[in-house]
């Protein structure tokens with residue numbers, strides 16, 4: 106589904122991603138962990154097409170297509186979804202109206218008829234249940250005045266509405282209490298299927314108890330320095346990131 | 360300005376000089392002022408951006424005869440709910456009783472030409488109130504309108520009448536046979552306790568060069584509520600200078616929304632004269648400009664009496680090479696203690712060559728007042744744009760959604776639902792929203 110090969114990217118003169126290699130297949134859940142500033146959000150942003158980052162090398166294939174050639178909207182329409190670490194507040198745009206536009210533009214791109222008001226409402230009601238989000242939140246302006254948890258839940262709700270092939274969750278767990286975390290994880294788990302995939306960026310092992318990953322990668326200083334199964338996450342939790350740093354030192358010295 | 364221009368208008372004035380005493384003095388004085396002052400040039404501080412004099416070309420044609428325009432010419436431009444609203448029509452600046460349709464009962468309103476009103480029972484009211492705006496605009500273009508005030512409209516909204524349906528004023532300029540100069544004049548008396556919505560719509564039939572120089576004066580009585588809307592979308596060749604002058608003759612509530620979507624050179628003056636204690640006024644404006652349009656909004660809130668509240672919000676979106684100008688004056692006179700006056704102007708520049716000029720001008724002579732003003736000029740929020748696009752919303756629609764959201768807190772103040780929907784559709788169309 107996604108194949109990242111030797112991806113380099115940065116902003117202005119600063120190099121942030123320094124050769125990322127990663128392959129994600131349909132049905133898989135990958136987790137990316139790593140200390141602050143290691144480049145996790147940058148990777149997520151580059152995949153979603155944020156133009157402020159410059160890709161200086163490498164390639165990304167998404168379902169066989171050259172992802173880096175596509176506009177952000179086409180990536181989304183092709184099935185890429187990024188749950189933002191910091192969802193943007195947009196006063197004056199109603200959440201419902203926004204999602205309806207997003208759903209129908211995506212349908213149009215795929216050659217489907219737009220959903221009419223009734224069908225859209227039905228879909229919305231169904232997906233609202235999935236993430237236990239309240240109607241009153243959706244009739245407000247997009248993310249405006251939402252609490253941290255509400256914003257994150259709104260991201261997962263949008264994901265549920267858009268049914269992406271690949272969803273990247275950028276620290277969706279941070280700032281959530283345990284109940285909200287469970288709801289978010291539960292939403293993700295219900296959407297998991299053999300046809301889609303998830304890339305879960307997180308700081309803590311905690312989330313991975315609920316969303317159990319097939320693979321765990323450690324991103325450090327712009328590179329994936331270690332990959333393993335879910336046990337790696339536990340090891341990180343126990344020993345902290347220093348153990349990776351030390352291991353790296355050892356490898357470099359050898 | 361050339362002497363010929365003055366002679367040209369003097370000649371036409373002589374042809375049409377009103378005989379009713381209530382009008383004669385005012386028109387004569389206005390003609391004299393025009394001759395004396397001429398047209399304001401770019402050195403005139405108030406006319407730095409709106410270069411009116413350049414519009415007085417040789418082919419500009421002013422006439423005191425109503426040209427032939429038919430009802431069907433107006434049909435495409437009628438505002439929503441026109442089956443129940445009163446529609447008052449000006450053609451090339453002259454009030455046309457023939458084209459106007461008064462749908463309110465005579466117990467609610469009385470609408471007639473200024474000349475007829477001056478000859479009838481409204482002589483005294485006209486003598487006392489017509490031209491109150493003149494002292495706020497000591498310039499030739501304002502005076503020139505006054506000289507032909509007799510060709511205008513007098514509208515009375517009767518005491519205590521709460522009008523459910525709006526009153527629409529259509530300003531038609533017919534540019535099919537030359538470059539028309541229209542000078543509509545209106546005097547509106549909203550009597551004590553009456554409530555009315557008045558909307559002005561500007562229509563350029565022919566889509567060629569046109570120039571409207573308008574003055575509308577509204578006198579709002581005690582406990583009245585006046586909602587005033589001005590909708591400008593005449594196309595890029597329509598030029599406009601207009602003054603809306605609203606007086607709070609008694610404690611009342613007066614609201615104004617000015618929407619400018621197109622035009623060549625557009626100058627809007629809006630005056631709120633807070634001359635009764637505890638008066639309240641709200642002034643909203645949206646200018647959404649493209650091409651080479653210049654829209655220059657000058658507003659005045661004159662706090663004459665104490666305890667008045669005014670709130671003002673003007674928003675601009677400038678694309679291409681367009682220019683938005685906002686000048687907001689707040690006067691607080693010596694006796695106007697406890698004045699609350701707020702003003703805000705926000706602009707988004709889209710075009711590389713677009714510009715925004717904003718100038719708050721507060722002149723405060725009382726010491727116990729609350730006044731604030733603020734202005735911003737920025738670009739579209741790139742973070743927000745990316746967020747929308749990352750959900751599959753195309754760039755054009757994403758921009759349109761954000762700009763529409765920006766316009767919303769002006770648009771939302773159009774209380775009449777049909778009218779709000781109408782303006783909303785014009786804005787969405789202009790923003791290119793498409794799904």
Ligand SMILES: Nc1ncnc2c1ncn2[C@@H]1O[C@H](COP(=O)(O)OP(=O)(O)O)[C@@H](O)[C@H]1O
Nearest residue numbers: 116119121139140141142143144145146147148
């Ligand atoms: N917009 C930006 N401008 C400049 N530097 C940035 C920007 N975004 C991220 N960086 C830098 O890139 C590095 C990686 O950041 P980020 O991808 O946000 O890390 P993470 O998500 O792993 O915490 C950090 O050093 C950060 O300061």
Ligand SMILES: [Mg+2]
Nearest residue numbers: 145146190276
């Ligand atoms: Mg991050």
